[in-house]
Amino acid sequence: MEGVDHLADERNKAEFNVDDMKIIWAGSRHAFDVSNRISRFVATDPVFEKSNRALMTRKELFKNTLKKSVYAWKIIKELRLSDEEGIKLRIFMDQPGFLDLHWGMFVPAIKGQGTEEQQQKWLSLANKMQIIGCYAQTELGHGSNVQGLETTATFDPKTDQFIMHSPTQTSSKWWPGGLGKVSTHAVVYARLITNGKDHGVHGFIVQLRSLDDHSPLPGITIGDIGMKFGNGAYNSMDNGFLMFNQFRIPRDQMLMRLSKVTREGKYIASDVPRQLVYGTMVSVRQTIVSKASDALARAVCIATRYSAVRRQFGSENGGIETQVIDYKTQQNRLFPLLASAYAFRFVGEWLKWLYTDVTQRLEASDFVTLPEAHACTAGLKSMTTSATSDGIEECRKLCGGHGYLWCSGLPELFAVYVPACTYEGDNVVLQLQVARFLMKTVSQLGSGKAPAGTTAYMGRAQHLLQCRSGVQKAEDWLNPSMVLEAFESRALRMAITCAKNLSKFENQEQGFSELLADLVEAAIAHCQLIVVSKFIAKIEGEIEGKGVKKQLKNLCYIYALHLLHKHLGDFLSTNSVTPEQASLASHQLRSLYSQVRPNAVALVDAFDYTDHYLGSVLGRYDGNVYPKLFEEALKDPLNDSVVPDGYHEYIRPLIKQNFPSAKL
Numbered sequence: 001m002e003g004v005d006h007l008a009d010e011r012n013k014a015e016f017n018v019d020d021m022k023i024i025w026a027g028s029r030h031a032f033d034v035s036n037r038i039s040r041f042v043a044t045d046p047v048f049e050k051s052n053r054a055l056m057t058r059k060e061l062f063k064n065t066l067k068k069s070v071y072a073w074k075i076i077k078e079l080r081l082s083d084e085e086g087i088k089l090r091i092f093m094d095q096p097g098f099l100d101l102h103w104g105m106f107v108p109a110i111k112g113q114g115t116e117e118q119q120q121k122w123l124s125l126a127n128k129m130q131i132i133g134c135y136a137q138t139e140l141g142h143g144s145n146v147q148g149l150e151t152t153a154t155f156d157p158k159t160d161q162f163i164m165h166s167p168t169q170t171s172s173k174w175w176p177g178g179l180g181k182v183s184t185h186a187v188v189y190a191r192l193i194t195n196g197k198d199h200g201v202h203g204f205i206v207q208l209r210s211l212d213d214h215s216p217l218p219g220i221t222i223g224d225i226g227m228k229f230g231n232g233a234y235n236s237m238d239n240g241f242l243m244f245n246q247f248r249i250p251r252d253q254m255l256m257r258l259s260k261v262t263r264e265g266k267y268i269a270s271d272v273p274r275q276l277v278y279g280t281m282v283s284v285r286q287t288i289v290s291k292a293s294d295a296l297a298r299a300v301c302i303a304t305r306y307s308a309v310r311r312q313f314g315s316e317n318g319g320i321e322t323q324v325i326d327y328k329t330q331q332n333r334l335f336p337l338l339a340s341a342y343a344f345r346f347v348g349e350w351l352k353w354l355y356t357d358v359t360q361r362l363e364a365s366d367f368v369t370l371p372e373a374h375a376c377t378a379g380l381k382s383m384t385t386s387a388t389s390d391g392i393e394e395c396r397k398l399c400g401g402h403g404y405l406w407c408s409g410l411p412e413l414f415a416v417y418v419p420a421c422t423y424e425g426d427n428v429v430l431q432l433q434v435a436r437f438l439m440k441t442v443s444q445l446g447s448g449k450a451p452a453g454t455t456a457y458m459g460r461a462q463h464l465l466q467c468r469s470g471v472q473k474a475e476d477w478l479n480p481s482m483v484l485e486a487f488e489s490r491a492l493r494m495a496i497t498c499a500k501n502l503s504k505f506e507n508q509e510q511g512f513s514e515l516l517a518d519l520v521e522a523a524i525a526h527c528q529l530i531v532v533s534k535f536i537a538k539i540e541g542e543i544e545g546k547g548v549k550k551q552l553k554n555l556c557y558i559y560a561l562h563l564l565h566k567h568l569g570d571f572l573s574t575n576s577v578t579p580e581q582a583s584l585a586s587h588q589l590r591s592l593y594s595q596v597r598p599n600a601v602a603l604v605d606a607f608d609y610t611d612h613y614l615g616s617v618l619g620r621y622d623g624n625v626y627p628k629l630f631e632e633a634l635k636d637p638l639n640d641s642v643v644p645d646g647y648h649e650y651i652r653p654l655i656k657q658n659f660p661s662a663k664l
């Protein structure tokens with residue numbers, strides 16, 4: 001029934017004020033206002049219509065993305081939107097495209113690695129979008145191993161230029177978003193060579209296409225790398241390839257904030273860590289963590305609303321059947337994902353703070369917290385994107401058969417989201433960076449240098465290696481210090497075991513290679529501890545709104561205890577909990593599920609997502625699922641005619657068995 005709220009009963013059950021929770025989710029009243037206003041604006045503007053994109057050809061989809069992106073830019077200019085509003089506009093537009101790489105990586109790379117002069121010149125063009133840029137780092141042969149890149153930038157002192165060259169097929173740039181068809185410029189990462197000496201990978205601003213007719217400049221071969229996973233989905237983006245044939249650029253287009261090449265060809269390395277050349281990746285990894293909560297919340301919102309609408313079994317005497325959300329199995333799969341969405345939100349807020357702090361320190365030449373910022377951004381990017389991808393797929397299964405329909409919104413969400421496990425650093429490679437950081441921290445224990453920040457718990461190694469969990473009854477698992485201690489002792493004991501095993505090898509690098517799998521597990525345990533501890537810090541802080549804190553507490557403990565349950569092997573093998581304590585945790589978890597159940601629909605309403613953004617018949621706000629599924633089905637081009645194309649060619653001859661005889 002149109003206009004009826006089929007989920008009204010669910011909403012009436014809520015024990016907290018949804019509007020207050022909306023503010024907590026958004027981060028502030030101001031952030032909520034911006035998000036709410038921009039999402040409604042996008043939802044009502046026909047240019048941002050997206051329901052038809054799965055049926056578009058690649059070319060149509062690409063052109064449609066250009067149209068939306070340029071229209072979004074026009075709105076930003078005409079309405080004088082702030083950066084915050086512009087970013088929200090891009091998010092709710094919900095279509096990957098060149099804007100992401102231009103604003104998300106090209107501009108930040110120039111800001112982070114360009115001199116004042118270079119920033120003035122290039123940012124004034126880029127900020128007005130008079131040039132469009134991308135981030136060209138990955139090559140056909142190397143993505144993870146940045147030091148293995150092959151593209152060269154050789155200084156020619158005669159002409160005061162760099163010669164950009166792709167010496168092999170594997171050195172062609174491969175993957176950069178926006179490169180294939182749109183970008184006029186790129187920040188290209190290449191090996192700097194002066195006087196025959198290789199100084200490693202550096203960034204260069206390179207013009208790729210004519211600003212008059214968009215044709216590639218002589219010496220440049222460029223194109224799109226082809227279709228990617230899923231219909232619609234990430235195919236709106238022109239990920240590209242690029243080869244240089246002795247292509248020349250002026251010397252002042254090397255990004256020279258971190259190191260320089262003089263007119264004479266002398267290389268001057270500054271005294272800042274060389275890893276700052278990776279700074280743009282660190283900044284995007286931080287952004288990706290906040291975006292993980294958005295994507296997971298979207299899937300969870302769809303699965304929760306649909307689970308409240310969907311009924312199966314349990315009818316007595318022809319009465320009403322059971323809502324599938326009432327099955328404990330459904331709750332055990334769904335509610336930890338709901339809790340994870342909130343957990344990633346809060347750890348994302350904290351990571352933003354950490355990133356801002358390290359940026360300010362770097363500006364004052366204080367590099368002390370750089371390793372921790374790298375480890376946190378890498379590890380949390382890895383952990384949250386893996387959990388979110390798995391979570392979206394789980395939500396699809398939670399919606400049964402209908403979850404597999406395109407109009408559920410879940411297949412496309414998965415297809416767009418899942419490459420986040422790979423881009424901006426493969427998730428395993430990133431956890432290995434965390435593992436290196438942990439091994440270094442462990443090796444310094446007892447040296448007088450106290451571990452700080454997220455590894456401060458390692459400073460209490462003596463206690464954490466010996467302690468036994470004090471949990472005696474199920475409610476003890478609602479005690480923040482008991483939960484934290486279990487996670488800390490598990491993480492520390494796993495790290496120390498790895499360090500001990502490493503020390504058995506004469507060659508540390510060989511040992512590291514042998515123990516890769518254990519090291520990744522230890523890194524994940526450390527990252528999960530960070531998320532749990534930041535959630536606990538959130539619920540221990542001031543939280544306004546009727547009943548809001550209680551709900552967040554429930555979600556926090558669901559998050560922690562479901563992790564304990566999922567990684568029970570780790571907790572038991574490190575003696576961080578006993579089997580009896582683990583079973584008390586399961587008991588507590590079931591009780592928490594019952595407490596969340598009446599609030600579940602309201603907890604996803606707090607995300608404040610429009611039906612346009614959700615793009616899902618199953619997740620509609622009004623829960624009017626079945627008639628809308630029919631409407632969607634009838635829109636399919638196969639239903640344009642009652643008798644399908646091909647009937648006379650194939651079906652009729654088959655039925656009548658009158659096709660021409662086959663010849664061998």
Ligand SMILES: CCCCCCCC/C=C\CCCCCCCCCCCC(=O)SCCNC(=O)CCNC(=O)[C@H](O)C(C)(C)COP(=O)(O)OP(=O)(O)OC[C@H]1O[C@@H](n2cnc3c(N)ncnc32)[C@H](O)[C@@H]1OP(=O)(O)O
Nearest residue numbers: 086087090100103104143144145146275278374423424425
């Ligand atoms: C007005 C607005 C309008 C519209 C707005 C629209 C806006 C959109 C806005 C935002 C959107 C943003 C979101 C964008 C969505 C993203 C789209 C997709 C983009 C995808 C882009 C990419 O994929 S780019 C390519 C990414 N590539 C990688 O990530 C490569 C991964 N590999 C590496 O990072 C490195 O190779 C490595 C870290 C794995 C190894 O490096 P290396 O070999 O050099 O190091 P070592 O292992 O030897 O370590 C040495 C030493 O260095 C330390 N270290 C390593 N990395 C760093 C670092 N980054 N920072 C600090 N330190 C580092 C390491 O720990 C070692 O330390 P030791 O102490 O010596 O042990």
Ligand SMILES: Cc1cc2nc3c(=O)[nH]c(=O)nc-3n(C[C@H](O)[C@H](O)[C@H](O)COP(=O)(O)OP(=O)(O)OC[C@H]3O[C@@H](n4cnc5c(N)ncnc54)[C@H](O)[C@@H]3O)c2cc1C
Nearest residue numbers: 135136137138142143144175176177419422423424425428
């Ligand atoms: C949608 C999308 C958009 C992208 N956009 C951009 C962009 O705009 N600009 C850009 O420059 N790049 C971009 N990339 C490239 C991306 O950054 C790389 O694909 C990514 O860094 C992974 O590198 P790779 O492809 O070389 O993977 P590989 O490193 O080849 O990974 C293959 C396998 O090897 C394993 N592996 C690799 N090294 C190790 C190791 N040391 N130890 C253990 N296991 C290891 C990995 O875990 C993985 O299972 C994009 C990629 C995608 C999918």
